[in-house]
Amino acid sequence: MTGKLILLRHGESEWNAKNLFTGWVDVDINAKGETEARRAAELLKDEGLLPDVLHTSLMRRAIHTANLTLDGCDRHWIPVRRSWRLNERHYGALQGLDKTQTRDKYGEEQFMKWRRSYDTPPPPIEQDSEYSQFHDPRYADIPAAERPLTECLKDVVKRMLPYWSSDIIPDLEAGKTVLVAAHGNSLRALVKHLDNVSDEDIAGLNIPTGVPLYYELNDQHMPVTVGGRYLDPEAAAASIEAVKNQGKK
Numbered sequence: 327m328t329g330k331l332i333l334l335r336h337g338e339s340e341w342n343a344k345n346l347f348t349g350w351v352d353v354d355i356n357a358k359g360e361t362e363a364r365r366a367a368e369l370l371k372d373e374g375l376l377p378d379v380l381h382t383s384l385m386r387r388a389i390h391t392a393n394l395t396l397d398g399c400d401r402h403w404i405p406v407r408r409s410w411r412l413n414e415r416h417y418g419a420l421q422g423l424d425k426t427q428t429r430d431k432y433g434e435e436q437f438m439k440w441r442r443s444y445d446t447p448p449p450p451i452e453q454d455s456e457y458s459q460f461h462d463p464r465y466a467d468i469p470a471a472e473r474p475l476t477e478c479l480k481d482v483v484k485r486m487l488p489y490w491s492s493d494i495i496p497d498l499e500a501g502k503t504v505l506v507a508a509h510g511n512s513l514r515a516l517v518k519h520l521d522n523v524s525d526e527d528i529a530g531l532n533i534p535t536g537v538p539l540y541y542e543l544n545d546q547h548m549p550v551t552v553g554g555r556y557l558d559p560e561a562a563a564a565s566i567e568a569v570k571n572q573g574k575k
């Protein structure tokens with residue numbers, strides 16, 4: 327028995343367009359992002375990949391994207407499970423800062439360490455900062471001592487994989503086509519696991535906005551084809567390049 331897994335990063339967000347570090351700040355997708363979400367529905371319909379269950383984060387850009395995509399392929403009625411464990415990576419004190427200004431201020435090396443290294447988190451955000459979610463009621467169930475104030479990708483892998491095992495794999499084992507609508511870095515964490523990407527090589531892996539990435543999985547819930555398949559390779563390549571170059575002038 328194989329599993330069908332579709333990964334979908336939210337469409338372009340308001341802060342993606344403004345070149346701001348977002349993390350757990352709960353911004354929405356913009357008009358371009360909505361168009362991407364609707365295009366994703368067409369791609370799923372064309373491939374006959376109609377999700378039976380949705381797993382998403384607690385953030386409106388992923389939830390909104392999933393709603394538009396599922397509505398577009400008449401699967402708006404499927405069960406949904408939401409978890410903070412699929413949230414974007416927490417960007418700590420960088421949340422709300424301009425990526426280019428941050429690169430200019432701290433230099434390329436430090437910028438890339440904070441943005442793309444596996445185990446170097448940005449400085450933590452103050453609990454009461456304007457861009458902190460420490461007191462957000464949706465995270466009240468996370469013990470205060472465990473509530474993130476910053477994360478590196480290693481932290482995201484550590485908090486995401488338990489959800490993959492406890493909540494997503496059972497749906498795959500039940501033969502369901504699973505849609506995971508999430509974020510650039512929570513999906514980088516999942517792709518790292520699925521494709522066994524090294525701690526060094528993951529720095530060079532970026533996820534496009536709004537283009538479904540399809541994996542056929544084997545009985546061990548690992549990819550039949552490493553890397554999976556983007557349902558619109560050209561759009562994926564263009565978006566990946568844009569994500570990679572964020573922060574550059």
Ligand SMILES: O=C(O)[C@H](O)COP(=O)(O)O
Binds near residue numbers: 346348349350441572
């Ligand atoms: O949280 C953010 O800023 C973006 O969604 C992801 O940003 P990154 O591609 O710079 O990690």
